[in-house]
Amino acid sequence: MASKFHLQIITPTKTFFDEEIEMAVVRTIDGDMGILRNHIPLVTPLSVGIIKLKSEGTTREAAIAGGFVYVERAKTVIMTDAAEWPEEIDLNRAEKAKERAETRLKAPGGEIDTMRAEIALNKALNRINVAQKR
């Protein structure tokens, strides 16, 4: 059995995950990164994407809406705006959000509006992606 480390995933509304696991694969803004026990202390922002949690031979996946990861000696903390297991995702809502973001992208708007629409679109696509895998 591989050695484990403590991982917490915290969102504004709840503590999404708080367990000992063997490996976590997170999507940082520079690409995927695996975290094992005794990882060097590190801080990096995350992009909207999937997180893979490996423990006892099973791998679980969850959708994560950005945030950052902070690896410490004792534990690893992921702070994110939202995190969902595939079965928790409301596919209808995600589809609607996607459509909304797409129409907003087509409409002329300020720089911030476009940026926000792109982020919203990314989040929606990520949710749809994860949900369809289950």
Add this chain to the structure above:
Amino acid sequence: MAGLGMRDIKRRIKSVNSTKQITKAMELVSSAKLRKAKESLEKTKYYFETMGDTIRDIVQNTKGIKHEYLTSREIKKTGYVVITADRGLAGGYNSNIIKAAISHMEEKPRKSVIAVGTKGRDFFKKRHYDLDGEFVHVSENPSFTVAQKIGRLSMDLYKQELVDEVYLVYTEFISTINQKQKVIRLLPLEVDAVGNGEAKRTNITYEPSPEVVLDYLVPKYIDSMIYGAMVESATSEQAARRVAMENATDNAEEMISSLKLQYNRARQASITQEIAEIVGGAEALK
């Protein structure tokens, strides 16, 4: 004579009673709202505490890294984000928080205010303070979007050097009967590493670079500090209102009972007088 007094007292009782009904209703409403606010506070508190701890941890380890949000400059003007309620009748809640803000402002040469909540906005507007922004009708249901807007505004002001530091004034919820006014500095970030520069902290790697990480983290930290403060303040507001209304109801009850005593005395006096008159009349006929 006595009859008129009785009628007056009766009218008073009626009016106090209707006041009591109103305060009682408000007490019930704010208890319900307080319960809801407490629930959301409990849910979010952990996130904001962890967020604060993590960022402070990271920032303490960034010695030697120059970043506009970390280095303080000469203070020419100070910005304040003051979180008040939109409505009154909450005991000393609004005046306490405004007092806390004012007393903190005293030492500052120039200041401007970002008012959150109508009560604070009205206060600062009336006294001709510099208002950089106002956000009203948000105090009961704090939303993250509004917090982000406030955060962006204060960061813009800071970046354009319109203000040289930003403080956040809010009410911390300790318990239903105990709330505390707090003033914390948002910008530049407080790095209190001077006193407790713990050597145990080792080098942390920043991917891709410290600047990128801080650029990403600091706005996030500020948004969530503001949101956390808004949630705390909303809970405090309901708690303060509940206690104020409870006291008002108690006072009304006390008043009613003393008025009732007065009323009964007046009633008895009038009966006694009537009997005395009848007896007197009968006596005269003999």
